[in-house]
Amino acid sequence: MAANIPLLLMGCGGVGRQLLHNIVSCRNLHSKQGLRLRVVGVCDSKCILVKPDVLLSELNDDFLLQLCKIKSSGSSLQEIANSGECQVFSGQETEKKVMDVARILGKSSGLVVVDCSASSETISLLSQVVNLYCCVVIANKKPLTSSLEYYDKLVSRTRRIRYESTVGAGLPVISTINRIISSGDPIFRIMGSLSGTLGYVMSQVEGGRPFSQVVNNAKSLGYTEPDPRDDLSGTDVARKALILARLLGHRINMDNIKVESLYPVEMGPDVMLLEEFLVNGLPSLDKDIQKRIDSAASNGNVLRYVCLIEESRCEVGVQEVSKDSALGRLKGSDNVLEIYSRCYSEQPLVIQGAGAGNDTTAAGVLSDILDLQDLFRH
């Protein structure tokens, strides 16, 4: 019983391109498992390349690899549009064409729409294709952290949506939580370090190095966003916390999450230039953070930047944790998640490993796609 899985990829950044590479390089492996992943269309923010007859044909592997090459050189998808391999639609027609493909394939062969973009423009599109019997695999945090209305639409068909890579990249976070919940084992607490950057920063300052020096060093090593305040604000961790909290049944939005920023409002990007922040802003924070570290150490604890989700609580910020816990022992940029449930009540279930990077994220997306395969065996 072979499974033929048509795919439409949205987003050709690092993750999307790595996914296409992986699909091509796994052809033999998947064929042994009776699987065929058929890429019928690829879009970026400007246009879509799509086969004229999506029911029968697919973009061939050479074309997909050439497409990756062109995109990674910084060019637009339109540059390879004239090869005759596919049709091109751009601007407002892009979305319309995605819907056309979803309408044609959704109810017949089925279709997986894969969101590897970082855009908020895919939100409404994804909630529509779900209604057309399509599956969705999402690496983009925005569709899952928008309004509850959109969230409910997206997850209404639980068996047709996967979004493992939104939290901890390829780490089995969402799938494990789903396994635990469905087995009737209630989860009462999740605590995790879900930012490689903040994990690195907090474990480094613990060794006695000044906060400002650690952040500047992390920036020069490429561990932070170009403006480190994007990491230090905690917004990205808050998005991940919201995804996990909603999975546990919390009916909340981004506004409901208490987020602690590692810099004060008066040093925000709207108030202070980056250079000024790095040279004068950051060092002025060193003393306070050192004080908190010392206070934690006097309790035998260490500080970690964590998300904490409990029954009526969803918070993101600095917490004291035991230095003997999985969180407390964390070094480097690994992510770690502690899950407490009836079965894992005294000692948590712990998942730990690299939680970022195009390679691990794309691997998580591909696993998600394959996890849907039983819906495609006819």
Added chain:
Amino acid sequence: MAANIPLLLMGCGGVGRQLLHNIVSCRNLHSKQGLRLRVVGVCDSKCILVKPDVLLSELNDDFLLQLCKIKSSGSSLQEIANSGECQVFSGQETEKKVMDVARILGKSSGLVVVDCSASSETISLLSQVVNLYCCVVIANKKPLTSSLEYYDKLVSRTRRIRYESTVGAGLPVISTINRIISSGDPIFRIMGSLSGTLGYVMSQVEGGRPFSQVVNNAKSLGYTEPDPRDDLSGTDVARKALILARLLGHRINMDNIKVESLYPVEMGPDVMLLEEFLVNGLPSLDKDIQKRIDSAASNGNVLRYVCLIEESRCEVGVQEVSKDSALGRLKGSDNVLEIYSRCYSEQPLVIQGAGAGNDTTAAGVLSDILDLQDLFRH
């Protein structure tokens, strides 16, 4: 699109009974997800209780709970057979009846045959029901560690078999390895502490307590089998190692695994009485183990009883590991598994938590059953 999943349970020990309890207590949860688990038959080593019309009817919840009560009081299934709720077949007819049910349901509605026994008598039965289009969910290590011929038969329909609870109970070990492999990320090393008992023993002796004292203490706490040599021999860990090695594609049998026993042959159960082993045998081993611990400590390492699987290697025994690794930091009876792959090459993906107990094992079995649900939506 509702899923109706008929189940036949083999094995009414602690795990099987916990599973029945969980199925009954999850009725509301599953009904919200459009799921109905329909228990059509239950067997132990002596007989099978089964509904006369497995296509339409099921053993009701009150009956299942009563059955659990009777079994846990030490009585046989036959004691409740006369309630009129079901038919009873015993002796050689048991297996024949299982095959009948598999033949009737396999190709029509589908059937999940669940093996929660610890018996080797289910091996041939399971490989036959797989051929009748049934799914199998296995918590019993024996069917997966028998000959390669049986193994190949069992896993020939990859989408219809799950056996998460054979390694690490409810911990997401098998599912995570499957996710990694299917995403084209090659795994080159697995190292884990897969015995709660041996994990406890090795972390306790590290603190300076004599090996004999730790083992005797573990026995009196109920952490070991009645005869601790069943744990100390490493055979149970070797079974788990074989399951993982075969999952990675190794074509090996139990004989091919190098297993280090923590006691010498001349202290084995066939040679020495248990009492003699506990009083005189064990203490004579203290000195040697202390020497190995000291030697490891002088390298900054600790000793762990691990399974190690690499490309052409599958070993079970005592290894020196860095005390800063997840394995080295292990305390208590948690299981821990480190997976190294292309994506997780320097720092492994780590899964840690309670790896034994009826509750966690039954939760793993129930998750496995639900993971098959897409095959039951018609």
